[in-house]
Amino acid sequence: MTSEAITVLGLGNLGRALAEAFVRAGHPVTVWNRSAAKASGLAATVAGSAAEAVAASGLVVVAVLDHQAAQEVLRGVDVRGRALVNLTSGTPGEARELAEWAAANGADYLHGAVYAVPQTIGTDASSIIYSGSPAVPERWREPLALLGKVTFLGADAGRASGYDVAILSGMYGLLGGFLHAAALARAGGIPVTELTPMLLSWLEDLQPALTTFAEEIDAGSYDNAESSIAMNRSGVATLIRATEAQGVPFAGLDALQALVDLQIDSGHGEASLSRVVESFGLVSQGLAGGQQEDRQ
Template sequence: MTAEAITVLGLGNLGRALAEAFARAGHPTTVWNRSAGKAEGLAATVASTAAEAVAASDLVVVAVLDNQAAHQVLRGVDVRGRAVVNLTSGTPGEARELAAWAAANEAEYLHGAVYAVPQTIGTDASSILYSGSAAVAERWRKSLELLGKVTFLGDDAGRASGYDVAILSGMYGLLGGFVHAAALARAGGIGAGELTPVLLAWLTDLQPALVTFAEEIDSGSYSGGESSLAMNQSGLATLIRAAEAQGVPFAGLDAFKALVDKQVADGRGEESLARAVESF
């Protein structure tokens, strides 16, 4: 059977990797980018306009800078009968707005959150969360699996982005903590390379605590208290003092302690640290 045509709008690092994955699998691939030079070397048909690119395929994959750019690219384009899969990062509300726009223009919409660097698209190291049109997720599943593992989260187009912003917040919190840990270690004459194996072992040991915290947050019951707010308030105060003494204060620690302080001030000091989520 002849592979079906697929269009990719946007040829940044991610968009180019998507187009390469489709073309490599034998799909006739049409691409469009504001700067046509980005298509150089691709085994794809280069459209002169976004409208021309969309007209070439039933599946249209969008990977541009942000959802405002996605709106601009798609505005005025005839998307009737097309499956629009948007892999552009943004907020849950923006994804829902684009889904509503697609529905008003007689197109099906699926939003995706990509967990991969461009170099790993199409490998086992790539996974993508999708939400929105179940029909698109099912109809085009084999094609989407060419990009990475497919997980469908339901028909709320904003749900994939909801996961995405939460996961990215956790990621940047971890990275911020790591670079501060490296700065503290360096101030104490310890190399980052020496610190990292010990830190990784401790973070691995913390995984069961995160599962417990998640259960407490979902249930709204924080009575466990094995890692109490009051105990962590004291620990954070000591850590902040030590960081300041070594000349590497970190506002992230101060902000987290403020969340804990609020709960302790409300008389919740003996309850679980997970209760700090209620300070938001």
Template structure:
């Protein structure tokens, strides 16, 4: 691999891991961070400013706290002719806004979302999804960081995947914490519960695959796991959680999604139809008048 000059803006846990991986890959790395002490121990050149750092690199990687910080770091910096890779978490619109700015400045823009803990960056356990400039995504230096998945030219698409995946993750974590609270309320060690819970969750994969196909097609005829059946199960869970002193708003919210569909006369359709309740606001399905899309 031909060594290239790489700039890293941001030296949090992720930024340091990225810089270390590029250095191990034989690249000349220049780093900048608002707090200079974060660069201690890195075999990299420490720039005095973000502008100085960007000037030193052909590939510029940004890994800061949030989109506002990314915009602030790059404000007034000359990025003409640079390949700009932003690994800062944000919304799809944040990514598109920065992509438009980069294009106006004469830079190529690629947005990425990292699926790895810092210590696994550069190993087979690390993967990064990208969207934006296809040419930048194909640069061999980025392959050092982990498995590369390119999702298309829309710079916001990677963030669209990211917010959906993270929403699922936090929903799962919320469910786990509630399960742990229910276990403790019944004198059950959480370490004893977890293997059984994980086994059950792993067995749900076929059901989720079926639900995904139903949602994509907007067809919910398969009532193997019906809304009405799940409404009854959720009501029991909500009652049990309250009785044991560990109610959970997340569980109530899932039940509300199901209730809206059952109240509209859809009770015998698949549980997957509950996705149609999102975005309906406090009015629910207003008498079941929502247009049937299948």
């Protein structure tokens, strides 16, 4: 591997871990952060400005707080001829916006979503999905591989963020469910440490059902219902009564029941539970209609 210069903009927990991975591999690394003190102890050149840092390297990795911060850091900076790899969390639209800005300013843009905690950057436990300019992962394949497993999803810069927000929504939904389960366990005098192995075992058993649901959703075919909406409506309603009786109601269950009810009210009670995904579109249309009425 050649020791090509690399720049890292942002030295929060993630940014510092990225810089350290490049340093360990022998790359000359230039860093910039609003607070230069964050670079203390890091074997890298500390630039006096973001513009100076970008000028130092062909590969520039951005890891700041949010999309607005990324815009502010790059505003007015000469990025011509640079490969910009943005690992800042944001929406698909925001990723595409930065990609358009980069292209207009002579840079190649790659957007990434990190699936690792900072401590695992550069190990087998780290993986990063990317989308955007194909030239970047081709030209800078080896440095990017230092950070974790590389998966390239195509030229649409927003695609990686599209995956990311969907995956994170699933993650936070799972965490919310776990915390509610823990609250129910405590209310019933059950140690959470005893509940958790049983919960994990049940979640593992659900994996085949999720795979089936995914196939049904992609095909738009919900007729072969092993788990119907009507049957699950009864189960959710019972669970809501039980949680209220134990003094730990959860708005997430109420929201799920509302989505289920939309399908039953539309005559789809005997369809597969996966058909509830269509309720999100109905809710969106309802919100759009309500906003339109407010403007009239």
